[in-house]
Structures are given as structure tokens and as C-alpha cells.
Amino acid sequence: MAVKRKFHKTFRTDEGCDGFNFQNFNVIPSTTAFRVMSLARAKETNASADLAAERLAKERLVTERADLRAILDDLNVGIVLLDQECQVLFVNRAFRRFWRISDAVAESRQSFVRLMYHGRGQTASSMSHYRLGEYLARQMKLIQAGKERPLHIRLTNGEVIQFRCKALPNGGRLLTYGNVSELAQQADALERLACVDGLTGLNNRRHFLVLAETEWSRFKRYGRPLAALVIDIDHFKAVNDTYGHDAGDKVIKAVAEVLRTHKRTSDIVGRLGGEEFVLLLPEAPLDKALAAGERFRQLIADCAIVASGRRITVTISVGASVARADQKGFGEVLKEADIALYEAKRSGRNRVCRFDPDRPVTLVAVAS
Numbered sequence: 001m002a003v004k005r006k007f008h009k010t011f012r013t014d015e016g017c018d019g020f021n022f023q024n025f026n027v028i029p030s031t032t033a034f035r036v037m038s039l040a041r042a043k044e045t046n047a048s049a050d051l052a053a054e055r056l057a058k059e060r061l062v063t064e065r066a067d068l069r070a071i072l073d074d075l076n077v078g079i080v081l082l083d084q085e086c087q088v089l090f091v092n093r094a095f096r097r098f099w100r101i102s103d104a105v106a107e108s109r110q111s112f113v114r115l116m117y118h119g120r121g122q123t124a125s126s127m128s129h130y131r132l133g134e135y136l137a138r139q140m141k142l143i144q145a146g147k148e149r150p151l152h153i154r155l156t157n158g159e160v161i162q163f164r165c166k167a168l169p170n171g172g173r174l175l176t177y178g179n180v181s182e183l184a185q186q187a188d189a190l191e192r193l194a195c196v197d198g199l200t201g202l203n204n205r206r207h208f209l210v211l212a213e214t215e216w217s218r219f220k221r222y223g224r225p226l227a228a229l230v231i232d233i234d235h236f237k238a239v240n241d242t243y244g245h246d247a248g249d250k251v252i253k254a255v256a257e258v259l260r261t262h263k264r265t266s267d268i269v270g271r272l273g274g275e276e277f278v279l280l281l282p283e284a285p286l287d288k289a290l291a292a293g294e295r296f297r298q299l300i301a302d303c304a305i306v307a308s309g310r311r312i313t314v315t316i317s318v319g320a321s322v323a324r325a326d327q328k329g330f331g332e333v334l335k336e337a338d339i340a341l342y343e344a345k346r347s348g349r350n351r352v353c354r355f356d357p358d359r360p361v362t363l364v365a366v367a368s
Contacts, residue, residue, distance in 0.1 A: 015342040078161070078177030084170070086112045096176055112175075113140065127153065128226065139163060143173055152180070156265050170300065197271040199249060200256035208270030209330070215268070216330040219323050226282055227289035228330075230337040231259070231296065233275035234315045234349040247307035251275075251314055254305045260344070262299060278334070286322045286354060289316055293318040293352040315350035317341055 069090070072079050078095030082088060091106040099214040101118055108120040116136050132153075139151055143157060146167030154160050159181045166174040195207035203211065212228075219226040233255060234241075252275060259277060261267045279296075281289055297316055305312040319341025323333050336355040344353040 010140055044149065061167075066264070075197070076179060077083060077221035078175075080112070080171040080175040082143070082175065082179070083114055084172055086173070088115055089172070090111055091115070096158075098159065098161060098177070098179075102197045109129040144173070146173065146194050152219075168175060200253055200271050202256050202260065202277070203268065205272050207271060208268065208272075208280075211268050211270075212330045212334075215282050215334075216278055216323065218282070221324070224283055225285045226333070227284040227286065228321050228323075228333050228337045229281065229289060229293050229296075230272070230319045230334070230341045231255075231279065231293075232341055232345070233278040234317055234345075236275040236314075239312065243307055243310060243312060247310075248311060250307045250311060251305055254303060255300055255314070257314065258299050259296065263297065278337075284322075286320070289322060290321045290352055290354060293320050297350065297352055317344035318352040319355065320352060322357040 019216040032321070032337065039095055049097045059309065069092075071089070071133075073093040075092060076094055078098060079090070079092040080095055087223060088106075088108075088110060091101070095101075096103065096106050099102070099116075101115065101247060105115070105118055106206065116139070126307040127251055135151065135153055142149055142151065142163075143165050146165065148164055148166060151163040152160055153163070159179055160183075162178045162180045164176045164178075166176070168174055195204060196202070197204045215226055220225065223317070233251065236248065252271075255275075255277065256269075256271065259279065263269055263279060264281070266282050268282075270278050270280050279292070301314050303313075305314070320340065321333050321336035321340060324351075327333060340353045344351050
């Protein structure tokens with residue numbers, strides 16, 4: 001520590017000084033001055049080093065961000081990073097590709113909603129504008145709540161994209177869009193297995209009834225005509241006994257193909273089980289339902305089926321019924337068509353019968 005030495009001296013007049021008083025005069029030794037200069041130089045050196053370190057840290061951060069961006073751009077998963085106000089901070093290449101947005105749009109730092117609506121304008125999705133609007137609304141609710149529940153959307157190229165949202169500690173959101181097309185295809189295949197009859201490719205009983213309930217709800221709401229045909233192959237047990245079960249399967253598939261090929265686009269066909277089939281005819285009053293039943297009866301009677309080198313001819317019986325306002329559900333429509341089918345069988349087979357609500361036991365044979 002530098003020591004300041006104090007001198008106090010009074011010079012006589014005869015010593016050449018007229019009594020000047022050097023009281024409290026401060027003198028700093030040369031060693032102290034050197035130390036002060038050294039400290040100053042050290043501070044300047046430290047400041048320069050701090051600036052250099054800060055500059056290096058910034059350069060490293062820029063490099064790391066560039067590396068991270070490159071990594072995210074190489075991913076097959078779409079990535080979108082949002083701030084607390086749902087403004088877009090970053091969009092990777094995968095998201096730009098499947099949502100059909102340009103680099104300029106991706107870098108424009110616009111709101112996420114505007115970004116998604118831009119994709120809607122580019123018809124990136126196979127959804128209608130109305131359904132896509134509903135999808136975006138559900139997506140925004142999940143983003144605002146920070147929930148990770150997945151949403152799926154099918155693109156126009158057939159790819160299925162799964163959306164997920166991750167809430168970040170700073171209040172932002174990390175959005176991911178994964179291509180789950182393969183999983184979706186597997187799910188579709190499983191759904192088809194659950195909905196389609198394995199032998200004929202028609203709707204199975206369970207799925208047919210699901211579709212029928214939709215048409216029933218439409219009938220109850222708008223009062224539009226709705227009819228059902230229940231179809232059964234005549235003497236099918238004899239076919240199995242005579243020609244074998246393989247031939248019986250060919251007969252079932254042949255009848256199913258006639259129904260599938262000659263039904264209207266709006267009609268719904270299914271296999272109830274065994275040799276029994278069902279057709280649901282929207283917008284069909286009773287007369288049109290009976291005409292359709294007769295047309296199918298004639299087509300199958302004229303159909304030649306070859307099995308094991310042998311020609312097999314079969315006929316069908318058909319029961320028809322229509323929906324009425326006093327019925328409680330589609331099950332009653334189906335039950336009445338089944339009753340009409342029973343009457344067609346009892347009356348000699350190879351004919352179409354209708355259910356008459358005024359004469360529920362004695363039914364009317366329409367064709368033979």
C-alpha cells in the first residue's frame with residue numbers, strides 16, 4: 001500500500017523563502033505511480049478479453065443455431081416453433097414441403113393461423129375448406145391449451161400427417177407434424193377387416209348396420225324415402241350338399257358380385273351372414289324398391305355359375321319393406337323386410353314380397 005508522506009516546514013526569510021508554508025503537501029513515490037498504471041493497463045486488457053469472449057460466444061451461438069436449423073431441416077418430421085403470441089419463429093423444410101409454403105412465407109414471421117390458411121389456399125389438404133376450417137380451429141385450441149393430443153389430416157398426395165403440440169417453458173410452442181401414412185394404411189386395413197365380409201368383400205353385418213343408422217337418422221330428420229331388401233339364396237343347402245362347400249362359396253361370391261355391380265351408387269349392400277344379403281335403398285319408395293328386387297331376382301336367375309366344371313343355376317327370394325314415421329328404429333325396417341322374405345320363401349321361393357303393415361301376416365307375392 002502506497003504511503004503518503006507529509007512534510008511540514010517553515011523556511012526563514014534569510015534562506016530565500018519569504019515564510020512559505022508547505023503544510024499538508026502530498027508527495028506520491030514513483031513505485032506507487034507504477035502500480036496505478038499497471039492496474040489501469042490490466043483493466044484495459046481484461047475489458048478487451050471480455051469483449052473478445054462475448055464476441056466469440058455470439059459467434060458460437062450463431063453457429064449452433066445454424067447447425068440446429070440444418071439438423072431440423074434434414075428431419076422428415078415437420079417442425080414449427082411459435083412464441084408466446086403464436087407468432088411463427090421457425091418452420092423447417094419438411095413442413096414447408098407438405099403444406100406447400102415458400103421460403104419467403106416461412107421466413108415472414110407471421111401468425112400461425114395465417115401460415116396455416118396460406119396452406120389452405122394452396123390446397124395442401126384433401127379436406128374441403130369447411131372441414132379444414134374445423135380442423136384448424138381444433139388445432140388452435142390444442143395449441144393455446146398446450147395439450148399434446150394428436151390430430152390427423154390427409155394431404156392431397158395421400159399422405160396422412162399427425163399433429164402434436166408441446167408447451168415450452170418460456171410459453172412458446174413446439175409443433176410437430178409426423179408422416180404416419182404407413183400407420184394410417186395399416187389402420188385402414190384393420191378397419192376394412194373389421195367392416196368387410198372376408199368372402200364377398202361386401203359390408204359385413206356390423207358395418208352395414210352402422211351405415212344404415214346414418215341413413216335412418218337422415219330419414220327421421222328430413223322424411224326422405226328409405227327402403228330395405230333382404231335377399232336369400234334359394235335351396236343353398238342343397239348346393240353345398242350336391243357340389244361341395246367350395247362351389248357354395250362361388251355361388252355366394254357370384255350373387256354378391258351381381259348385387260355390387262348392379263346397385264345404385266347411393267345404395268348400401270351387405271352380407272348378413274350365410275347365404276343372406278341386404279340392400280338399403282335411400283330415396284326409394286316402395287314401388288322402386290320392389291322394382292329393384294325384381295331386377296336383382298331376374299339377374300341372378302340368368303347368371304350361370306361354373307364350379308368344378310359344372311354349371312350351377314340358383315334363384316333368390318326377396319323381402320321388401322319401407323321406413324315409416326311410426327317405427328322406432330332401422331331394426332324394425334329390417335325385421336319387416338325379413339318377415340316379407342319369409343313369406344316369399346313360404347310362397348314358393350324365387351319371388352319378391354313386400355311387407356304390408358295393414359296385413360302383417362298375409363303378405364303379397366309380387367313376382368314368381
